[in-house]
Amino acid sequence: MDPIPNRILVVDDEPDIREILKFNLETYGYTVDTACSAEEAFGKSLSSFQLILLDVMMGGMSGFEMAQKLKQDRSTAHIPIIFLTALDSENDTVSGFNLGADDYISKPFSIRELIVRVRVVLRRTDPTTPSASEETLSYEGLVIYPERKEVAVDGQTVAFTKTEFELLATLLRAPGHVFSRQELINKIWPKDVLVLNRTVDVNITRLRKKIGPYASCLQTRLGYGYSFTP
Structure with a gap:
């Protein structure tokens, strides 16, 4: 039986970004859903996703605010988050990691780099695939x-x-x-x-x-x- 592909949610208020990410992630075998806002994302079954790519600067609820809510909810606290943002100051990066982000990618980014980072985060956070040397x-x-x-x-x-x-x-x-x-x-x-x-x-x-x-x-x-x- 083929393995079930990881489900990824892309939350970004830029339609072009959502389409580009969805197309390329699906090309690499992931199952991808999108949302144009944090409010729309919360209408989905978030606990079914293995990773969330989350824009920081959005109208309405920001990515930081959404991440905080996700980490406060036991059903979604385990989901890894990669922030996507045009912000590149040290304070913004630190704020993202303090909220529990697993990675932080500044726009504009290369698709190749993003795919590599997605793979690394999914591998690191997948409880069913420990490294060969890791004791369980x-x-x-x-x-x-x-x-x-x-x-x-x-x-x-x-x-x-x-x-x-x-x-x-x-x-x-x-x-x-x-x-x-x-x-x-x-x-x-x-x-x-x-x-x-x-x-x-x-x-x-x-x-x-x-x-x-x-x-x-x-x-x-x-x-x-x-x-x-x-």
């Missing part, structure tokens, strides 16, 4: 990428805090092993920070919500602690 921890559709500090649940990247990530990785590295709360505190939290047992419980509760169908694997052993038991 996994159970069925739950996959941890220690080098990238990412977690994928059934193919979708889910946002984790540093503590949540380290806690899940510790448990998944030793399936079936029961860790006491104090063991987890010693392994994960800084030595100079006072951490209560209740803090571990709260983080376990958050983990269960985030890993969805695999929540039952995070088991509580009353009087002992926690384990990841398939």
Whole structure:
């Protein structure tokens, strides 16, 4: 079976830019949809896209404002964004990356360069294609990428805090092993920070919500602690 092509959304208020990008990206095998504004884009099923090419300067809602909304929504926070803009100041670039942009391309740009950058971002953010040298921890559709500090649940990247990530990785590295709360505190939290047992419980509760169908694997052993038991 042929692989499903990546779906890309192009959001730009310039019709020529939208048409050029759509034609060339489709030539390289991507499935492309377009929107002339952020408002139109929000009318689409955004969670179905693997990448958004987003113009910064648009009438109405700007690209920066749209990106901020995307990153605040759990269903779209994982989608990589490449900003397309005529702005080229250092402050504008920094603002874009601070909003979670994966790349930033100044107009005018070459199609060849853009295609290369699209490929790099998609490869880097695809949870199903780790690099050959990258270690992964996994159970069925739950996959941890220690080098990238990412977690994928059934193919979708889910946002984790540093503590949540380290806690899940510790448990998944030793399936079936029961860790006491104090063991987890010693392994994960800084030595100079006072951490209560209740803090571990709260983080376990958050983990269960985030890993969805695999929540039952995070088991509580009353009087002992926690384990990841398939």
